[in-house]
Amino acid sequence: MRILYVVNDLDFFISHRLPLAKKAVELGYTVFIVSNKLPLKKYKGIDFKTFSIERSSTSISKNFKSLQELKRIIKDISPDIIHSVTLKSILLSNLVLLFDKKVKKVNAVSGMGYLFTSKRASLALYVLKFILRAIIKLGKPHFIFQNLDDLKEFKKLGLKESYSIIKGSGVNKDEFDFEPLKTTKKVNITFTGRILKDKGVIDLIKAIELFPEYIKRKITVNLFGKIDKENPANIDEDELKSLLIPNLILWHGHSDNIKKKLIDSDIYCLPSYREGLPKSTIEAMAIGRPIITTTAPGCDDTVKEGFNGYKVKAGDSKEL
Secondary structure (H helix, E strand, O other): OEEEEEEOOHHHHHHHOHHHHHHHHHOOOEEEEEEOOOOOOOOOOEEEEEOOOOOOOOOHHHHHHHHHHHHHHHHHHOOOEEEEEOHHHHHHHHHHOOOOOOOEEEEEEOOOOHHHHOOOOOHHHHHHHHHHHHHHHHHOOEEEEOOHHHHHHHHHOOOOOOEEEOOOOOOOOOOOOOOOOOOOOOEEEEEEOOEEHHHOHHHHHHHHHOOOHHHHOOEEEEEEOOEOOOOOOEOOHHHHHHHOEOOOEEEOOOOOOHHHHHHOOOEEEEOOOOOOOOHHHHHHHHHOOOEEEEOOOOOOOOOOEOOOEEEEOOOOOOOO
């Protein structure tokens, strides 16, 4: 059996779904991954391909180019199964195979993306929904969702059967195990994720600014994550730096050792506007840290109020 994973961001696939590909290799599958770039290291039994894909581009010409490149790759590989991750990859791969009944199609919806979190009616959102309806009706793929809210959105588009709920990508329990809190002079509040407005980064900073000075002297907020220029909800680096406060709100950029950052934390905070099911929160919970998140789709599923954390309305800095 030949399985092809289609992903728009290789880093996301490696951090969230690489074990799937490795297990497929163990089971005897011939495994291919096509994405935006090649990995820095080789993985035994996995063949990587690239095609031009821009996650947030609505350009007809650029998306048509991506479609044609992916079509050639699929023809060359001739897979038995195509497993697509994230909406952009789902759209492209399923359009290529819209009338192909031989290739099994599995679509993993890891979140609904900017067009849904922005809550604005737009031509792009209308076109996206139109294409998804066609894919559901004509392509008849199998969908995987991480929360019931995303499933409800797809049911509105006509999805009636052939779907599963799998609550997130999970974490390796042998790697992310309970660690007791460290005794430090300040309470360390940690955020991990892309630096986006939709992740609630600005809301978190505003919330911290509302504290009286005697509280500010007792806490440190550490932000770990990269600037994502491709995302329409991105925060410009200069803007972010202007919001930082020495000894209080710090940005460290991308970290290759999130586990240590979580161990060093006292509270994990993800005030996001929408998620599939955030792996970062599950990692923090596995290590044993209390969570402050939102009642937004995906985030809401991770916290039992007052048991392992608290939830606030997304975008409400005062409540946060």
